[in-house]
Amino acid sequence: MADERRPLRRRDVEAVELDLLAAGIHEAYGFDFRQYSRPSFRRRVWRRVDAEGLHSITGLLERVLHDPAAMQRLLAELSVNVSAMFRDPGFFRVFREKVVPQLRTYPFLRVWNAGCATGEETISVAILLKEAGLYDRTRIYATDMNEATVNQARSRSYPIAKMREYTANYIAAGGTRSFSEYYVADGERVLFQPSLAENIVFAQHNLATDRSFNEFHVIMCRNVMIYFNRDLQERVHTLLYESLTHFGVLGLGARESIDFSGHLAGYETLDDAERLYRKVA
Amino acid sequence: MSGIVAIGASWGGVHAISVVLRALPAELPVPIVIAQHRSDDGPSRLSETLGRRSALVVVEASDKDVLESGRAYLAPPGYHLLVDRASVSVSTDDYVRFSRPSIDVLFESVADAYGEDAVGVILTGASDDGAQGLARIHEAGGVTIVQEPTSAERRTMPDAALATGRPHRVLELDEIAPFLVKVCG
The missing domain is CATH 3.40.50.150 (Vaccinia Virus protein VP39)
Structure with missing residues (x-):
């Protein structure tokens, strides 16, 4: 059966990749980012993709699944709350x-x-x-x-x-x-x-x-x-x-x-x- | 159209944003999100100042505020403002280009969530924040507007936005609101 759907746009592909990343991390490591606020999650993930010298979120997923140290680095990126003493x-x-x-x-x-x-x-x-x-x-x-x-x-x-x-x-x-x-x-x-x-x-x-x-x-x-x-x-x-x-x-x-x-x-x-x-x- | 207008400004921005908001009708069919560079500390009446002579309701954004048309959501001091398809989020992630709120952060989220339904506006400022974000809105198929640099109080930011992308319009300050009404109508 021919699939008549149009090719996915870049940001639609990215949405799929983010879901896969969150699902993969949850399966493999137990950390649950599936219900994180999408825009911040996306930003932090891309920062890690860049820092790891990768080109896609799927590339990051592959790396963290095979390399716990890479997962630790991603976890640091995703969990860090920038704060200050006596903030506000x-x-x-x-x-x-x-x-x-x-x-x-x-x-x-x-x-x-x-x-x-x-x-x-x-x-x-x-x-x-x-x-x-x-x-x-x-x-x-x-x-x-x-x-x-x-x-x-x-x-x-x-x-x-x-x-x-x-x-x-x-x-x-x-x-x-x-x-x-x-x-x-x-x-x-x-x-x-x-x-x-x-x-x-x-x-x-x-x-x-x-x-x-x-x-x-x-x-x-x-x-x-x-x-x-x-x-x-x-x-x-x-x-x-x-x-x-x-x-x-x-x-x-x-x-x-x-x-x-x-x-x-x-x-x-x-x-x-x-x-x-x-x-x- | 169920889109969004994103405005970024820095030095001289309070006046410039006021001019734009003042000329927009309450029936504007889209929400507006605004990143104006501001200092972290102290109470601020910026939303009141901006809303004073505008038909729009201007609020300082709270986390997970639902976006409504005819309202303008201002990035709070000390936070980045980001949008999802129907609501806003705030973040305390680190400064980006010495700024929090960062215009790039806001505009990138706008490009991601709204794509071709997004309109980005870069106004006066002595910084290059916003140039990348505006380019992202452009790439995603949205409409991009830059304030005519020679008429801006500080032209660094409009110049940077012009250098990074090819905005659809370079407009005098008083031409921006009528154009927004047209593209959002």
Whole structure:
């Protein structure tokens, strides 16, 4: 039978290739990118195609299927969340004002930094809680889908060149000390104090495929779900909702909301601009 | 046509974008997405400024906003803006050509999602961001427009866009909106 379909356009071919890549990775390695937001996924995949010196997404699929090291490099590209310490200083300022007083009433605190990437936000929360006098009764769970990234977060090592920006953020976030007290310089890098990590548990966890592992008083999941499509966002929102204690606080990124989470009625808004919500039902 | 208009601008862009938006009717049958270079920090009233004298509703885009005709979606500070066929996504991926939002990132996503239904517009700016993205829209069969460089507040960006591709139109600022109405109608 003759096939009368017209030849596929380049971007249609590409759509097929992206689906095959996501399916292949899922089959072979278990990481599920099938419900990632298409435009960002596509961009990151092409960056990897170029960096590997390849010419097509299918070429990348072949390489990652046969070479786990190439998969690791692609995973790094797909999972990295570029962040900064005290990114959106207003978020941390409002957190101090509106969330910390509530947290003081608890004898023990569990905080989940979901999608911690290289740990900038985790360190920021640790510093904030330390200054609020709450750190000693806190356990922070910092998780990311990429084991290598989690290990990097665990190292507490950051480029010294970033400290000027982070210091400005820290001050704008209402920091009460000198930011440089928290780290020591080591050549081109700085090492943050070991005491900041004393109560942090770093672990590999995949929001797209794994279940909850505890109940938390605070969950921060900022600029992580922006890489997911609507369906996956809903799934993750359910996971987060079910992982919060009653009156638990959810913090999202500046351009995210709970409007389409499927759990709108379950939260009250603590601060609209800084995307802080409290579970009430 | 169920298309989209993408506008990219940098230095001098707030004024230039305002001029274009002001001359567009509320019944424009397509959505508009905008990447204007801006600094990461601080609250911003750019969407209010741009929407003030326009019949269109101008909003700062939130992740997964559904694209509606007659509305303009502005890339938020500190984020890239990307579009899928019916909605937008934001990303905190690294700066591209020192920019976030990056015009190239937005335009490439527009070319990918909309192909020949896309219209790309490069306005004033002191950067070469957007040139590649506009070329991608061109390759995908979309319509490409560049502001006449000599009338732009900064001509680097229109010049770069002209050098990379052969835009369908090089227009004075006040000719852009009428042309958009024509191609989108």
